[in-house]
Amino acid sequence: MNKExxxxxxxxxxxxxxxxxxEDDNPYGKSIMVVIDxxxxxxxxxxxxxxxxxxxxxxxxxxxxxxxxxxxxxxxxFTDRTKVVNMTGKDAIEGLNRGAVISLVAKAxxxxxxxxxxxxxxxxxxxxxxxxxxxxxxxxxxxxxDELKDDGYSDEDKSDPEAxxxxxxxxxxxxxxxxxx
Numbered sequence: 059m060n061k062e063x064x065x066x067x068x069x070x071x072x073x074x075x076x077x078x079x080x081e082d083d084n085p086y087g088k089s090i091m092v093v094i095d096x097x098x099x100x101x102x103x104x105x106x107x108x109x110x111x112x113x114x115x116x117x118x119x120x121x122x123x124x125x126x127x128x129x130x131x132x133x134x135x136f137t138d139r140t141k142v143v144n145m146t147g148k149d150a151i152e153g154l155n156r157g158a159v160i161s162l163v164a165k166a167x168x169x170x171x172x173x174x175x176x177x178x179x180x181x182x183x184x185x186x187x188x189x190x191x192x193x194x195x196x197x198x199x200x201x202x203x204d205e206l207k208d209d210g211y212s213d214e215d216k217s218d219p220e221a222x223x224x225x226x227x228x229x230x231x232x233x234x235x236x237x238x239x
Contacts, residue, residue, distance in 0.1 A: 067166075073099070094130045153187045
């Protein structure tokens with residue numbers, strides 16, 4: 059069965075997430091910003107936006123890319139119905155953040171609204187997290203804790219749980235009044 063391609067839908071693979079706003083605490087709503095570093099991806103987005111006349115009346119059909127720190131980016135709108143899953147199909151919203159690598163499906167749709175007028179917008183339908191984001195603060199904290207733990211004990215001390223107490227006994231007593239804060 060030959061299925062005709064729906065021009066309202068765009069599928070993109072292996073995009074790096076530059077920013078994910080998943081909280082509905084701003085007037086612009088939820089969105090994710092992806093890095094556009096491949097001319098083929100840029101062209102696909104431009105064609106999709108043009109074919110569907112996505113955007114406000116004066117800029118309908120013109121893809122709105124932004125640039126930040128030398129990276130070109132494009133924003134996709136996120137809705138409460140957007141599915142975010144990992145490679146096994148399980149919910150993976152916590153892995154969607156800066157640095158994640160994703161594949162996505164977005165769809166253009168017409169809207170008619172008393173307050174906002176008429177036009178064509180777009181929203182994400184599905185996001186597959188190919189590689190989850192690494193929480194830099196958690197990673198740094200873990201590295202720092204490992205470093206502190208390693209600095210405090212010799213290799214012999216690591217095998218002896220009582221050695222932790224000996225390390226402190228050998229130290230000079232700390233006077234709390236000498237601490238400047």
